[in-house]
Amino acid sequence: MNETQNKNSIIRLFNVSKRFGGKLALKDITLDIEQGEFIFISGPSGAGKSTLLKILYLAEKVSEGQILIDGMNLARISSSKLPLLRRRFGMVFQDFKLIPTRTVYENVALVLEAAGEKPAYIKKKVMQVLRTTGMEKKFKALPPTLSGGEQQRVAVARAVVGEPSIILADEPTGSLDSKSAQAVLDFLMEYHKNGATVLIASHNLHLLESTVRGRNIEISDGTINRTATML
Numbered sequence: 001m002n003e004t005q006n007k008n009s010i011i012r013l014f015n016v017s018k019r020f021g022g023k024l025a026l027k028d029i030t031l032d033i034e035q036g037e038f039i040f041i042s043g044p045s046g047a048g049k050s051t052l053l054k055i056l057y058l059a060e061k062v063s064e065g066q067i068l069i070d071g072m073n074l075a076r077i078s079s080s081k082l083p084l085l086r087r088r089f090g091m092v093f094q095d096f097k098l099i100p101t102r103t104v105y106e107n108v109a110l111v112l113e114a115a116g117e118k119p120a121y122i123k124k125k126v127m128q129v130l131r132t133t134g135m136e137k138k139f140k141a142l143p144p145t146l147s148g149g150e151q152q153r154v155a156v157a158r159a160v161v162g163e164p165s166i167i168l169a170d171e172p173t174g175s176l177d178s179k180s181a182q183a184v185l186d187f188l189m190e191y192h193k194n195g196a197t198v199l200i201a202s203h204n205l206h207l208l209e210s211t212v213r214g215r216n217i218e219i220s221d222g223t224i225n226r227t228a229t230m231l
């Protein structure tokens, strides 16, 4: 790895392992991701894709190894700085993690409220993102009354509303029909074109065919099997 690569790296993993009890979900992962890269993480069910995204989002702690985000070592970041750091990430969880007692609008608006944005901006921005994900008509609905695909689109809207510089999307099209899946993919690619670093995890290799130029990182059984450039 040369100096130039280091300078542009936004995410660096050094010998990262993650253990759940006796199960090693990630084994000795070393990875360097550059600012603005489009990464497709593939691999079979149980390979460790979600675990990889969750440790980057700080939703899970690593068992061994180090993670640097923009040169900052996650292990050394004070808890008071964590919310600020997390705001740089937008995450689409595989199981959505929407708040069931809050409306679609409120679920998405919460991100901007936590960031201290002005009410007028919040209203405009939330409705704009819901429009692009095709969910504006359901803005008053509660998540449990939505279909899986609709909840997924709200989860995507929530992940991008804060204009994060890093988008982590875990199976973001898993509950969608092919047309809506393509729309969500196009939507994420727009953010990539505007400079965001995008990581999509999916076991659906068909998605790869419709993604932009980027890097496919194939993991199996917790280790990186292969990385390939997608042309």
Ligand SMILES: Nc1ncnc2c1ncn2[C@@H]1O[C@H](COP(=O)(O)OP(=O)(O)OP(=O)(O)O)[C@@H](O)[C@H]1O
Binding pocket: 020, 021, 023, 024, 025, 043, 044, 045, 046, 047, 048, 049, 050, 051, 052, 094, 203
């Ligand atoms: N909270 C947890 N507690 C115990 N084991 C876990 C936990 N989370 C993940 N695992 C285990 O770690 C391994 C990797 O899981 P992970 O969810 O990262 O896989 P995945 O590649 O995302 O699979 P899928 O394609 O099915 O979503 C699996 O064997 C899983 O059972």
Ligand SMILES: [Mg+2]
Binding pocket: 049, 050, 051, 094, 170
């Ligand atoms: Mg998963």
